[in-house]
Amino acid sequence: MSTVQIHINRRQYLELQNVATGVFAPLCGFMNESEFNSVVRTMRLPAGDPFPLPVVFDVTSDTARRLREGDRLALVFEGTEVGEIEVNSWFTCDKGSAAEKVYGTSDARHPGVAHFFEMGDWFVSGPARLFRRLPFEFSDYDLTPAESRAHFACQGWKTVVGFQTRNVPHRAHEYLLRLALEQADGLFVQPLVGTKKRGDYTPQAILGGYRALIDHFLPSQRVLLGVLTTSMRYAGPREALFHAIIRRNFGCTHFVVGRDHAGVGEYYGKYEAHELTRQFDGDLGIEILRFFGPFFCARCDGIVTERTCPHAEDMPGATKQISGTDMRALLQDGGPCPPELMRPEIVDAVRGVPLFIDEDGE
C-alpha cells in the first residue's frame, strides 16, 4: 500500500467537495462499477435509492496502471494536497453506450456527452476525504448542506422550495419564484456556478441579477441565495432528478422543475423532465413542483402560462415568449430591455459585469 499523488482540475476538486460534504448523499465516495452500471441502467443505486447520473473520479490509463487496491490517492490542486481517496477499485466503461443511456445520445456535439468523452477513461472508487474547500470569489454563497439546513431551522421554515437556475432572472423566472413563495415558508435560490460551457452566463451576472431581484422585489427575509458548485451535465430529464435530489440534501422540501430543465439544443422534449420526475414521486424525499413555462400576454396584461391564459391559440400576436436566447441578445446589446420581459433594475445590476463565459470550463 502506497500513496499515489495526482494533480486534479477545478471540476474534480468541486466534485470531491460535493461528495465529501453530502451534496450527493447517499454517496459518500466516488461510484464503483456496480453503482455506475446500476445508475446508468436504472437511475437507482444498487440499494434502490433513486440516483440518475454517474458521479465518478476520472483518471488516465497511465494513472490507473500505477494503482493497487488500498492505495491512498493524494489529490493535489495548484500545489496543495486538498483531499484523498482510499482506492477500493477502478474500472472503465463503454462510454458511447453509457452516454446513450444517460444523455439519450452519443452525439459529441452535445456538450455533456463531449465532456464525458474528454474525461479520463478510468474511474477510481472509494471513500473520499476533503482537507480544505476551494476558496473562490463567491465563497460566501457556497453553503454546505449542513449550513443551509441550519439556516432553514433557524428561520423556522418547515417548507422550503429549491430553485435551480443558470440565468440572469427575467420575468418568467420571477413568476415561478412568486408561485414558490405562495406555497412555502422559504425559498432557496441556488444558481449553478460550477463548470459550464462557453456562452453560459458568468456567476457574477447571475448573482448580481438575483441579488437585485431578491433585495428589491421579493420578501428577502424569506429567500436564501446560495450557489451550487457542480458541473452542468446538460442531461435534461435525468439532471432534473439529480438537481432535485441535491436540493433535498440541502434541506429543501420542494423543488421546481420548469420547461426544458437542464436541457440543451433540441435534445429533450420541453416537458420530458416533468414526466420522468413523476415516475419517482413519493420516492425522492422531496416534492416536485412541475411548472409550465411562463410568457407575457398583452391581452391578459401580465405574465401567464398556458394553464392560465387562453390567448396563445386565438390571439398569438398578444403573447410573447420570454426566450433565454433573446434575453441574452438584449443584455449583450446593452440597450433598453422591454420591462415586461426583464426588469430595468436587473439590467442595471449586470451592466458592466462580464456576462458570458469565454471558454469551456474544466
Ligand SMILES: [Zn+2]
Ligand atoms: Zn392571455
